[in-house]
Amino acid sequence: MSIQVAEEWLNACSGCEICLLDMGERLLEVLEHLDFVHIPVLMDHKYYGQTGREKHLSVPKADVGIISGGIRNEEHLEVAKAMREQCDVIVALGTCATHGGIPALGNSWTSEEILDRYYHTESTDPCRQYPSNGVPPLLDRTYALDEKIAVDMYLPGCAPHPDQVYAAIMAVVQEQTPQLAGLSVCDTCPTQREGKGDLKRLRRFLQNAKYTPEEPLDHMRCLLEQGLLCMGPVTRAGCGGEAGTPRCIAARVPCRGCYGPVKPESNQMLDMLGALASNRVDIQSLPEYTSLLRFSGAHNLLHPKASKERS
Amino acid sequence: MSETIKISPLTRIEGHASIAIHLDDAGEVADTKLHIMSLRGFEKFVEGKPAEELPRIVNRICGICPWHHHLASNKAVDGCFGVTPPPAGNKLRELMHTIAHAEDKLLHFFFLAAADFVLGPNTDYQARNVIGLAKANPDLAGKVVRMRQKAKMLLERFAGKAIHPVAGVTGGFAKPMTEEDRTDMLAQVQELLDFALFTMDFAKNTVFPQYLDLIQSLGKIQTGFMGTVDDAGGLSLYEGKIRLMRPDGTYDDFAPEAYTEHIGEHVADHSYAKIPYAKSWQEGVSMDLDRPKGMYRSNCLARMNVVDSIPTPKAQAELEEFRERFGRPAQATMLYHWARLIEEVYACEHALQLLQDQDILDPNVRTQAEPKAGRGVGCVEAPRGTLIHDYSTDENGLITRANMIVGTTHNIGPMNMSVHQAASSLIHGGEVNEEILNSIEMAVRAYDP
Numbered sequence: 001m002s003i004q005v006a007e008e009w010l011n012a013c014s015g016c017e018i019c020l021l022d023m024g025e026r027l028l029e030v031l032e033h034l035d036f037v038h039i040p041v042l043m044d045h046k047y048y049g050q051t052g053r054e055k056h057l058s059v060p061k062a063d064v065g066i067i068s069g070g071i072r073n074e075e076h077l078e079v080a081k082a083m084r085e086q087c088d089v090i091v092a093l094g095t096c097a098t099h100g101g102i103p104a105l106g107n108s109w110t111s112e113e114i115l116d117r118y119y120h121t122e123s124t125d126p127c128r129q130y131p132s133n134g135v136p137p138l139l140d141r142t143y144a145l146d147e148k149i150a151v152d153m154y155l156p157g158c159a160p161h162p163d164q165v166y167a168a169i170m171a172v173v174q175e176q177t178p179q180l181a182g183l184s185v186c187d188t189c190p191t192q193r194e195g196k197g198d199l200k201r202l203r204r205f206l207q208n209a210k211y212t213p214e215e216p217l218d219h220m221r222c223l224l225e226q227g228l229l230c231m232g233p234v235t236r237a238g239c240g241g242e243a244g245t246p247r248c249i250a251a252r253v254p255c256r257g258c259y260g261p262v263k264p265e266s267n268q269m270l271d272m273l274g275a276l277a278s279n280r281v282d283i284q285s286l287p288e289y290t291s292l293l294r295f296s297g298a299h300n301l302l303h304p305k306a307s308k309e310r311s
Numbered sequence: 312m313s314e315t316i317k318i319s320p321l322t323r324i325e326g327h328a329s330i331a332i333h334l335d336d337a338g339e340v341a342d343t344k345l346h347i348m349s350l351r352g353f354e355k356f357v358e359g360k361p362a363e364e365l366p367r368i369v370n371r372i373c374g375i376c377p378w379h380h381h382l383a384s385n386k387a388v389d390g391c392f393g394v395t396p397p398p399a400g401n402k403l404r405e406l407m408h409t410i411a412h413a414e415d416k417l418l419h420f421f422f423l424a425a426a427d428f429v430l431g432p433n434t435d436y437q438a439r440n441v442i443g444l445a446k447a448n449p450d451l452a453g454k455v456v457r458m459r460q461k462a463k464m465l466l467e468r469f470a471g472k473a474i475h476p477v478a479g480v481t482g483g484f485a486k487p488m489t490e491e492d493r494t495d496m497l498a499q500v501q502e503l504l505d506f507a508l509f510t511m512d513f514a515k516n517t518v519f520p521q522y523l524d525l526i527q528s529l530g531k532i533q534t535g536f537m538g539t540v541d542d543a544g545g546l547s548l549y550e551g552k553i554r555l556m557r558p559d560g561t562y563d564d565f566a567p568e569a570y571t572e573h574i575g576e577h578v579a580d581h582s583y584a585k586i587p588y589a590k591s592w593q594e595g596v597s598m599d600l601d602r603p604k605g606m607y608r609s610n611c612l613a614r615m616n617v618v619d620s621i622p623t624p625k626a627q628a629e630l631e632e633f634r635e636r637f638g639r640p641a642q643a644t645m646l647y648h649w650a651r652l653i654e655e656v657y658a659c660e661h662a663l664q665l666l667q668d669q670d671i672l673d674p675n676v677r678t679q680a681e682p683k684a685g686r687g688v689g690c691v692e693a694p695r696g697t698l699i700h701d702y703s704t705d706e707n708g709l710i711t712r713a714n715m716i717v718g719t720t721h722n723i724g725p726m727n728m729s730v731h732q733a734a735s736s737l738i739h740g741g742e743v744n745e746e747i748l749n750s751i752e753m754a755v756r757a758y759d760p
Contacts, residue, residue, distance in 0.1 A: 011351065014325045015374025015474045021422065022474070024460035028453065031442055042422065044322045044436040044752075050745045052316040052332075075327070075348055102371040105356040114352035119578055121354060121714040122701075123571050124585060125596075127578035134331055134346045134581050159374060159474040204708075205363055206392075206481055207679040213487050239472075251471025251478040252486045256367055258475070287361045287682075287707060294368060 003173060006062035007039035008083055010076040011103050011142055012069025015159035016094035017041040022162040030166065033173045037062050047079075061086045064172060068093045070100045070298055071143040075136035084149040091153040091168070097145045098156040099260040100298025104142040107302040108290060111138040144298035153178065156236060158258035158295060163241030184262045185232035185239070185246050185255050190218040194225060201285035202276070203227050209252050217245060223254045229286065230254035234271035236262050260296045267301055269293045313341070314741075318748050323423040323440070324760050325375045326719075330751065332734050338741025343731045345755070347584035347723065357713045362388045362682070362704045363481040365713075369700065370475045372717060375418065377475045378411035378466070379693035379718070380700070382549075385479040387700040390687020392481060392680040392708065399673035400483025405549040406665045407470055407478070408691060412548055413503055413658040414462035415694040416611075416651050419759045420510065421455045424648060427753050428518045433746040458506045465499050468492075483677035490672060497666050504625075504659035511629060511652045519649065528736075530644035530729030530754025532600060533558050535589060535607035536616040537721060539692045540564065544619030546626075546657060548692040554617040555589055555607060560640055562617065563591065567690035570699055574716065575605075577724075586724040587716060598727050600735075606728065609696025609721035610758060611650040616640035621653075623660035629653040644729050647757040682708020693718040695759060719760045729754040 009017060017039075021027060037060040038045040047057040057078055065087025071077050084090055095101045106114055115130050115138070145151050155168055155178070168178035186193075205228055211220035224230040232246065236259040239247045248255050261268045269292035276283050286292075293302055313336050319329035327348040335341040353372055357365055366384040370377035382404050389396065396404070422441045430439055430447060437443070445452035463473050469492055470478035478485045519526060536556045541547040544554075555573055556562040565573055575590035588596040588605030597604035607613070616639055621627045630653055637646060665671060682704070689700045696718030703712040733754040737747045 009327075011349065013371050013374040013377075015371070015377065018374050018418075018474055021418070022460070022463055024464075025453070025456055027456060028445060028449075031445065036442060040320045040322045041325070042323060042442065043440045044749065046322075047319050048317045050436060050748075051743050052318050052748060053314070053743075057319075072351065073349065102368055103351045103356075105360075105368070106352045109352075109355055114355045115350075117355040117358075118350065118352055119585075121576070123574055123587075123714060123716065124576045125578065129580070131578065131580055131583050134329070134344055135348055135583050138350065158371070204361060204682065206681065208480070208485060208677050213489055213674065247467075247472040248477045249471070251476075253471065253477040253480070256364075256477075287709060288359060291360055291364055291368075 002035045003033060003064060004062040005034045005036050005064045005066060006059055006083060006087055007036065007066040008059070008079055009040065010067060010069030010080060011072035012094065012096050014041060016068035019159040019162050019165055023166050024162070026166050030169055034169070057082060059083055059086050063087070064089045064091060066091045066093050067097055067145055069096045070103060070145060071139065071148050072103065073136040073138050077139065077148060080145065080149050089152045090149065091155060092145045092151045093155050094160055095156045095158040095258060095260050095295045098154045098264070099296035100142050100144045101158060101295055104297035104302060105290070105294055107141045107297050108304060110304050111140060141303070142298055147299060154264065156260045157239060161239055161241035164238055181237060182262065183237040185235045185237050185259070188237040188240060188244050189222070189232055189246050189249055191220045191222045191249060192218065193222045197225055199225065199227055199279070199281055201227070201282050202229050204287060205254060211252055217250060220252070223249070228254045231257035231268065231272060231292070233275045234261060234266070234268045235259050257292070257295050267293070268296050316743055316748070318752060321752060321755060323756055325373065326760060328760065330730055332738065334738070334741055338739065340735045340738050343734045344581045345723070345727045345730050347582040350583040354713050354715060357710050360710050362391050362702060362708050362710055363680070365702065365710065366479055367477055369715070374474055376411070376415055376693050376695065376718070378407055379691050379698055381476045381479050382408050383689040383691045383698045383700040385481065386689030386691070387687040387702045388481045390689065391685040391702055391704040392683055393685055394482040394678045394680040396483035396678055397673070397675045398670055399487065400676040400678070402665055402668065402671045403484040403488060403676060404479050406662060406671065407466060407476070408549050409658050409662045409665065410462055410465055410500070412694055413507070413655060413662065414459060414466070416655040416658070417455065417459045417462065420648065420651060421459070423759070424756055427749070427756070428522060432749050432753060436745060439749070458503065461499055462503055465496055469496065480677060482680045485677070487674040487676045488672055493666055493672065497663070500659060500662045500666060504656070504663065507655045507659045508625065511656055514649070514652055522645070526645040527643050529750060530733045530757065531642060532603070532644065532725060532728045532732055533642055534603060534725050536613035536640055537607050537609050537697050538614035538617040539690070539697060540618055541622070545622040546614060546618040548658070550691070553690070553697055555591070556617045556640060557592065558640070567699065568688045570688065570716070576716070582723060584720055584723050587721050588724060598724050600728055600732055603728065606724050607721065608725045609718055610647065610694065611654045612641065612647045613696065614692065615650040615653060621657050623657050623664065625660055626653055626657035629656055644754055644757050647759065651759070695719040696721045719758070722758045722760065726755050726758055726760060
């Protein structure tokens with residue numbers, strides 16, 4: 001049987017759509033089960049009719065609606081609502097959709113402050129007013145999808161691993177609900193943890209970790225124990241796909257939290273500061289804290305007032 | 312009776328745009344607008360962040376070309392902290408940059424653009440896409456999917472993460488390359504080169520000949536061009552000086568740090584994205600088709616026009632043939648597709664050159680940096696054009712100011728012009744159908760925005 005799918009990208013970068021393509025040959029297999037009725041990155045279905053003369057935006061009916069990106073402007077909101085109306089099941093694909101993602105870092109400022117900077121950079125000509133003709137007005141901040149519409153399934157990741165996307169699609173094809181393990185990145189990390197040690201301060205990542213390049217990852221000591229901030233303890237596992245090994249760690253680089261919090265409703269910044277403090281690490285050794293919420297600042301966790309109080 | 316035709320969303324491109332075509336009472340095109348619909352505000356929200364974290368934040372500007380943002384950002388941070396990567400660190404960055412270029416061009420040509428040519432612009436929209444292409448030509452589709460995946464997996468196997476990379480770090484690269492890595496990569500890149508040559512021939516022999524008239528006319532405008540060249544004027548995607556060429560072929564070269572003297576950005580009422588123009592030409596800014604002012608283009612066609620030569624043999628031979636046929640500078644917008652495939656050949660050849668260099672295996676890949684106050688301008692040729700990241704830091708190494716000009720942005724003005732040219736020449740007497748509207752979109756799609 002063939003499942004009808006509509007796909008949309010909102011306040012996103014297209015990385016999630018590329019991860020669909022990154023399924024490789026499995027993509028061709030998946031396409032045998034799915035019938036895409038709307039997917040702007042690949043297909044020319046239009047909002048206002050195929051000859052652009054309809055007055056109202058519409059997307060086709062579908063069994064499943066996949067949405068990447070959060071909601072930042074009026075058009076995102078309109079499309080999200082249309083998708084919700086037309087699709088039986090809504091899947092939030094990627095961390096922007098599930099938690100706001102990197103663009104939600106903007107929630108530390110008002111929309112006016114963001115516009116003021118962008119239209120007054122050193123290479124920009126003076127302008128009397130900001131664009132308003134035929135472009136959608138910004139909302140006050142970046143919203144995760146479930147702050148504006150009901151979401152049935154969450155597939156976080158920045159970008160999600162193609163293995164997980166494939167598994168989720170095949171689960172849906174078999175009318176099952178895809179299961180995400182409730183593990184942290186640390187639970188899946190092969191590096192050596194030697195226990196608490198005497199780490200008092202973290203250092204910034206301005207020199208490489210200590211390891212022997214020819215040796216496998218399980219010979220390297222845990223990066224947090226090496227004194228580098230690593231968000232593994234407070235980040236949902238999954239970035240390594242079937243292989244399991246966290247992708248940034250494989251590059252010998254510490255995790256920054258791109259799969260969002262282990263429990264969807266947690267606060268990665270508070271969790272991380274708590275984990276460090278309980279291990280007697282001086283949190284003042286971090287240059288700033290906002291970056292700990294760099295993937296999950298929607299749901300009102302980052303807001304202009306908070307950033308000004310912290311600075 | 313006057314009316315407005317909306318092409319929304321623009322499809323098979325990266326990002327959010329729409330076209331509004333305003334028809335007058337006679338059904339002729341009175342005005343067109345290319346609306347760029349989104350703004351996220353990276354310039355603002357990176358403020359206050361530790362500079363060394365930026366390469367892992369700003370790569371989210373684009374999920375199709377995250378490597379290029381990642382590396383331009385790394386270069387800008389190096390500048391702020393005053394560090395120079397060791398030779399092997401720089402070579403590894405350049406290798407990743409080059410392979411990412413190769414992957415990107417396969418993605419655009421086959422997954423986004425090819426349906427218009429291989430299936431034809433008048434094919435029903437439900438089949439006019441890569442899915443329809445896979446049904447019509449399963450052998451080719453299988454090969455394309457495998458090859459693009461090969462390029463992507465090369466990046467992932469060596470650098471951990473391919474979408475939103477992390478392996479470029481302040482002062483160099485996070486890990487050295489082993490002989491085992493290199494042997495694997497050499498074999499795979501050779502296969503990619505073979506496929507690039509196959510694609511070039513396939514396009515030249517079976518795709519482009521059917522559309523030569525369209526290629527010469529659709530979206531055609533007169534502009535200048537911008538790209539990066541090495542000291543000898545040769546094509547260079549990773550580093551060099553910026554060459555800004557006027558429509559008559561004369562040009563100025565300048566260091567990336569001097570970009571504000573040469574490029575201005577105009578704010579238009581109908582587009583969140585700004586419209587860059589050549590400030591140094593001192594003629595102002597206008598997108599008028601008959602008398603454009605300050606308009607220049609970026610991306611592969613621009614690079615093919617500004618370079619004196621390409622420093623790899625097979626791509627150089629292709630460039631010579633291209634110039635023989637279309638002149639220099641070539642202005643036809645649809646030639647972007649042709650230029651893109653020449654660059655695909657170059658990217659594969661150049662990746663091989665980098666891998667064959669023994670020095671790439673040197674384990675010293677990173678210079679230690681200290682946070683400090685400074686300014687850095689990082690510049691690379693991204694697939695879509697000259698990408699500029701310009702940061703300043705305070706004494707703690709936190710970002711105080713950031714400015715970015717993204718590859719596609721250079722082409723916003725020219726894309727407006729190409730849309731107007733295509734719409735005006737195709738729409739008459741209020742007659743609008745899907746093939747006409749898709750053809751107008753093809754004039755935008757050529758730029759791979």
